[in-house]
Amino acid sequence: xxxxxxxxxxxxxxxxxxxxxxxxxxxxxxxxxxxxxxxxxxxxxxxxxxxxxxxxxxxxxxxxxxxxxxxxxxxxxxxxxxxxxxxxxxxxxxxxxxxxxxxxxxxxxxxxxxxxxxxxxxxxxxxxxxxxxxxxxxxxxxxxxxxxxxxxxxxxxxxxxxxxxxxxxxxxxxxxxxxxxxxxxxxxxxxxxxxxxxxxxxxxxxxxxxxxxxxxxxxxxxxxxxxxxxxxxxxxxxxxxxxxxxxxxxxxxxxxxxxxxxxxxxxxxxxxxxxxxxxxxxxxxxxxxxxxxxxxxxxxxxxxxxxxxxxxxxxxxxxxxxxxxxxxxxxxxxxxxxxxxxxxxxxxxxxxxxxxxxxxxxxxxxxxxxxxxxxxxxxxxxxxxxxxxxxxxxxxxxxx
Amino acid sequence: xxxxxxxxxxxxxxxxxxxxxxxxxxxxxxxxxxxxxxxxxxxxxxxxxxxxxxxxxxxxxxxxxxxxxxxxxxxxxxxxxxxxxxxxxxxxxxxxxxxxxxxxxxxxxxxxxxxxxxxxxxxxxxxxxxxxxxxxxxxxxxxxxxxxxxxxxxxxxxxxxxxxxxxxxxxxxxxxxxxxxxxxxxxxxxxxxxxxxxxxxxxxxxxxxxxxxxxxxxxxxxxxxxxxxxxxxxxxxxxxxxxxxxxxxxxxxxxxxxxxxxxxxxxxxxxxxxxxxxxxxxxxxxxxxxxxxxxxxxxxxxxxxxxxxxxxxxxxxxxxxxxxxxxxxxxxxxxxxxxxxxxxxxxxxxxxxxxxxxxxxxxxxxxxxxxxxxxxxxxxxxxxxxxxxxxxxxxxxxxx
Numbered sequence: 001x002x003x004x005x006x007x008x009x010x011x012x013x014x015x016x017x018x019x020x021x022x023x024x025x026x027x028x029x030x031x032x033x034x035x036x037x038x039x040x041x042x043x044x045x046x047x048x049x050x051x052x053x054x055x056x057x058x059x060x061x062x063x064x065x066x067x068x069x070x071x072x073x074x075x076x077x078x079x080x081x082x083x084x085x086x087x088x089x090x091x092x093x094x095x096x097x098x099x100x101x102x103x104x105x106x107x108x109x110x111x112x113x114x115x116x117x118x119x120x121x122x123x124x125x126x127x128x129x130x131x132x133x134x135x136x137x138x139x140x141x142x143x144x145x146x147x148x149x150x151x152x153x154x155x156x157x158x159x160x161x162x163x164x165x166x167x168x169x170x171x172x173x174x175x176x177x178x179x180x181x182x183x184x185x186x187x188x189x190x191x192x193x194x195x196x197x198x199x200x201x202x203x204x205x206x207x208x209x210x211x212x213x214x215x216x217x218x219x220x221x222x223x224x225x226x227x228x229x230x231x232x233x234x235x236x237x238x239x240x241x242x243x244x245x246x247x248x249x250x251x252x253x254x255x256x257x258x259x260x261x262x263x264x265x266x267x268x269x270x271x272x273x274x275x276x277x278x279x280x281x282x283x284x285x286x287x288x289x290x291x292x293x294x295x296x297x298x299x300x301x302x303x304x305x306x307x308x309x310x311x312x313x314x315x316x317x318x319x320x321x322x323x324x325x326x327x328x329x330x331x332x333x334x335x336x337x338x339x340x341x342x343x344x345x346x347x348x349x350x351x352x353x354x355x356x357x358x359x360x361x362x363x364x365x366x367x368x369x370x371x372x373x374x375x376x377x378x379x380x381x382x383x384x385x386x387x388x389x390x391x392x393x394x395x396x397x398x399x400x
Numbered sequence: 401x402x403x404x405x406x407x408x409x410x411x412x413x414x415x416x417x418x419x420x421x422x423x424x425x426x427x428x429x430x431x432x433x434x435x436x437x438x439x440x441x442x443x444x445x446x447x448x449x450x451x452x453x454x455x456x457x458x459x460x461x462x463x464x465x466x467x468x469x470x471x472x473x474x475x476x477x478x479x480x481x482x483x484x485x486x487x488x489x490x491x492x493x494x495x496x497x498x499x500x501x502x503x504x505x506x507x508x509x510x511x512x513x514x515x516x517x518x519x520x521x522x523x524x525x526x527x528x529x530x531x532x533x534x535x536x537x538x539x540x541x542x543x544x545x546x547x548x549x550x551x552x553x554x555x556x557x558x559x560x561x562x563x564x565x566x567x568x569x570x571x572x573x574x575x576x577x578x579x580x581x582x583x584x585x586x587x588x589x590x591x592x593x594x595x596x597x598x599x600x601x602x603x604x605x606x607x608x609x610x611x612x613x614x615x616x617x618x619x620x621x622x623x624x625x626x627x628x629x630x631x632x633x634x635x636x637x638x639x640x641x642x643x644x645x646x647x648x649x650x651x652x653x654x655x656x657x658x659x660x661x662x663x664x665x666x667x668x669x670x671x672x673x674x675x676x677x678x679x680x681x682x683x684x685x686x687x688x689x690x691x692x693x694x695x696x697x698x699x700x701x702x703x704x705x706x707x708x709x710x711x712x713x714x715x716x717x718x719x720x721x722x723x724x725x726x727x728x729x730x731x732x733x734x735x736x737x738x739x740x741x742x743x744x745x746x747x748x749x750x751x752x753x754x755x756x757x758x759x760x761x762x763x764x765x766x767x768x769x770x771x772x773x774x775x776x777x778x779x780x781x782x783x784x785x786x787x788x789x790x791x792x793x794x795x796x797x798x799x800x
Contacts, residue, residue: 057777064783064789065406065786068800070799070800082405091800341757346787369761372761373773377777377778
């Protein structure tokens, strides 16, 4: 609903918005020091942004709900992550930079091990190496069955993605993965009559794959699940009348940005490269999504010190961005990944919006605790984009 | 909607949750001292919980809405109290420990006074004593009309409850209470054709009751309203995969807990008894609802000093609970009942969640004002349960 209103009110303006997403930004106190990663890190540039801006904490989905990267980012882009679900197969494709066309059906795949009676003995084929897996994907890639083109691409270890392209393909299908060993892979069944043809084709593909893989123990069979189409999302151009650019090192985030219509900038492999890419493209766009992954990775690894270091590294790189003097600067995360917790968590995420008319508060420090006293209070992440648009004077009045 | 997501994400875990509900917890300042009940009471254990936990204020229904006990508790159990309405008749039955079966229709009843023309002269029959009322209920109890069993049970003074058990009973009925004196009781009418038979049976019952009561002036007639079935609520087992136990001295709260699937522990009549019951049952369950009534009663009576005393009594009993070291401890109320106001009120209710990963804030004192600076901010009461579940590591990630 928030986007229905925004869409009606959005206008173009010369103002530029930069949304800097530090993945997994929020943290928890270290047991020894009692300070969070943000409270520990020396981050003078982020502190200065907090001092200039309006601060708060945001819930990506809802209080208590731990988000995956997909819904976490959709919320930041202003899309209600509960209404706009991304199917598992589509997210896997998105994550591997595979662009789904309208009508394509994507699935998540596993190589698995079956015994001579066809019973699954290992659902992950002994977690074969990514190299081995890539070779096997090549064997299965490029088939055409009943007019349907089948593309297979490696993901990691035993995991791969499958994309079926053809006419009238459906996603109302059961999965072939019985989710346990000691059973044979299940036949894919149509959950409605229209999906019968799709089920037949996928079953034929699985049979052929079994035949091709039979001499490749332990990866002598495949399992498919999470059949999904590219989600039908309105683009950011349609909703916000923005001309948006995404800068992200990891394919998953480029993919998510692409789903909402962003252009993708080629960039390097470091966060410094990403800031440089921002500078180089600054004149051609009016919205920039700059994604920094490694705060999350360090949090996931439970590495408090590394998360602190990456925060400091990002802070040091910030002047390149600040010199561009964006009219609206948003700094936030897609969810918290506290090192003490070692994974994505439900804790609200720090968010700051710095802009000419932002109504600055008294917060001077970029941290979870300091932001409790911020002028934004506790908000829903999907409202951040509306606030950014308002601060960029890109939203007209609602009603007369 | 929050529960749809929670249901998908819920998993069992060894962690235990204790939800301590101090009924009518929130207050208002005493006019002389300027301090609320919580600010006046000496409550070191509650203060310590606030210091360890994450604090905030919650709206049971919505800002400005004063909740009854039913919706107040449904919200605490994570049920949207606006979507999940409990009919008056059903709540009355619940409150008297009367267990409604599927298909039963319950109603609230009043004894009233009618003159010799059948015109109501007193809708409450001079507020006859509960003893007198109980005797009259016995006269009306146990009829069978058209295959429908009719149970009548006393509530308090002129109030009673009626439960109709039979086939195809409906609740789309008008009420017999004209809500004013000087009129005759109304005939019960069916609001749709399917309810015609139910209306007939209830009208026959009222006629018989009138006949039975004619020599019992001032209680010589009855009025019925609030026809309702047992609400169809998913259980906490279904939604949260919890094994929940309720500990409550008053039947209303046991009844509410039963409606959401909780087991009910027999307990004594004091709050100390209730804490003892918690300890005795601690190994057998993973969720505990412990309800303390007397904070509300004192507030309703406008007795500031007594409310303070009961807060202190509860605080003193707390160590029995604290020694159990629950993984997640929630302390809150179902609504505010400020003694200065003398009744349930709309003021947000203090809430604290204490758990390993709760992201403690700087709050050190258990009070309405101190909690304003808390890390939870201002939340909706129905989100408390989601947060408790997250802190107990009983919720998996939403999306990938």
